[in-house]
Amino acid sequence: MMCAATELVHTASLCHDDVVDNALIRRSAPAMWQTTGPSGAILVGDLLLCEAIDMLVALEGGRHFPAFMAKVREVVETEAEQELLWRGKDADEDTCLRLARQKTGPLFAFVAAMSGGDDPKLSDVLEEAGYLIGTAYQLADDLLDVIGSESEAGKTLGTDSVRSKTTLPQGCQDGLNITRKHVDALCGSALELLNDYPSQRQALTDYLARDLQPVLNKHSNLLLELPV
Template sequence: MENDSQDDEMEAVKALMRALITESSVAPLIGELSPLLGVGKMLRGRLVLAVGNASGVAETDRITCAAVIELSHLATLLHDDVLDNGALRRGNPAFWVAKGASAAILMGDYLLCRALKMMTNFGDNRLTGTLVDMLQMVCDAELEQEMLLCDEDDWEQCLSVARRKTGSLFAFAATACAGANVALAPILFVSGFDLGTAYQLADDLLDARGDADSSDKTLGQDARREKLTAATFGDDAAVDPIAKIEELLKRAEARLADWPLVQEAWSCYTATYFKPVVSLFTAVGA
C-alpha cells in the first residue's frame, strides 16, 4: 500500500513538471522534452517522497520539492549531454541532437529558472538557499573536471568531485525530507551527500565498463575526455571504488539511528530503488 501511495505521488510530481512547461512560452517543445520529462529512475524525487513521508512532511510539500529537484537534475542532464557530446539519453536521442546545442543549453537554463521560481514560491528560505548553494556546487565540480588538470592518482580529488557533482543534489533532496525538524535536517543533508557520492562512483564504473548497446545513455565519454573518475582506479589495489560505495551507503543509513522511522524509510528506499541501480552499474564488466 505504501509503494502504491508513493507511485501516486510520483505521478503527481510528473504532472507538476509537465504543467510548468505547458503553461510557458516553450509549450510547443513539450513533445521534444517528453522522452526526458518525468521518466528515468527519478531517484532524487523518490527520496523526497519516501523519507519525507516518514518525517511528517506534508504531501503537497513533498510533491513540490520532488518536482523541483527533478527539474534541476534534468537541466544538468541537458547541459551534460552537450558537454560530453552524448547522443543518447534515457534510451532516446539527446535533446541537443534534435534541437542543437544552443537550444539544449537554453532549455537547461530555463528549467533551472522554473525550478528556482517554484522553490521561491514554496516559501522556505532555508531550502531555497540550499538549492542555490547545491547548484553552484554542481557547477564548481563540472568546471573543475572541464578546466583543471586532474592528478590521476588523487583518489581524494576524485571523491571530492563526485561529492559535489552528484552528491549535492541528493543532499538537497535529503534535507528537504526533514521539513521543520531542524535537528534532523543537517543529518539528512550529510547522508544525502554520501548517497549521491556513492551513486556517482557507481556511474563512473558504468561509463567505463558498461555495454553501450544495452545502456540507455552514451557511454565511454569520461575516458575520451580524460576525466578523473572512479574508473581511473579500477585496477589499483590500494583503492576499491566498490568497497567505498558500500561504505558510503552504510554510513548514510547508520547516521539516522536517532530517528528510527526515518532510518527505516531510508533503508526501504535504498533497498527498493537505489541499491538495485547501483548494483547494476557496478556489476557490468566486473
C-alpha cells in the same frame, strides 16, 4: 515542490552534460541535443533552471531559496573544476572522492535536509546522509561508464575516458575495485547515520533497493568479473 525543482535542475544538467560529453543517448532515447541541436539543448537546460528558480522563490516566501542556490552553486562550481582544472590530469583518491561528493551530493543533500522539516538535528543528519548517497550514486555512475552496457544503462557510456575526465575508476590504480568498495561503504555509512531514526532509515533502505542497487545489478555480470 522542492523535489520537483531539484529534479528540474538535475534534468537541466543532463541537457548540458550531453552536449559537453557529445553523448548520443539519454534514458534510452536520443539525447536532447540530437533533436534540438547543441544550442537548443543548452537553451532547454537554461529554461529548466529558470523554472526551478521560480518554483523555489514562490514556495513559502522563498525561505528555502538561499539553501537551494547554495547547493546548485556547489554542483556547478565542481563541474567547472572537474572540467577546467582536472581534465586530463592525475588526481589522488581523496580528490576524486571530493569531486564526486560535491558534484552529485548537493542535490541529494538538499532534498534530504528539507524532509527533516523543522527538526534541525534531523535535517543535519539527513543532509549528510544525502551527501553520502549522492556520492555513492556518482561513483556507481562513474564505474558503469567504464564497465557498463549501453543497452542496459540506456545512455552513452565511455565518455569519461574519451574526454579524459578525472573520476575514481579512471584516476587511480585499481580504481574499479576501489570505487566498488566505496559505493558499499558510503551506503552503509548513510544507513548508520540514521540508526536513531527508524522510519527514515527504512525509507533509505527502500530507496537503495529500488533505485541504486538495480543500477548495479543491470551490470552484475560485468561487476562479478572484476577481481576482488
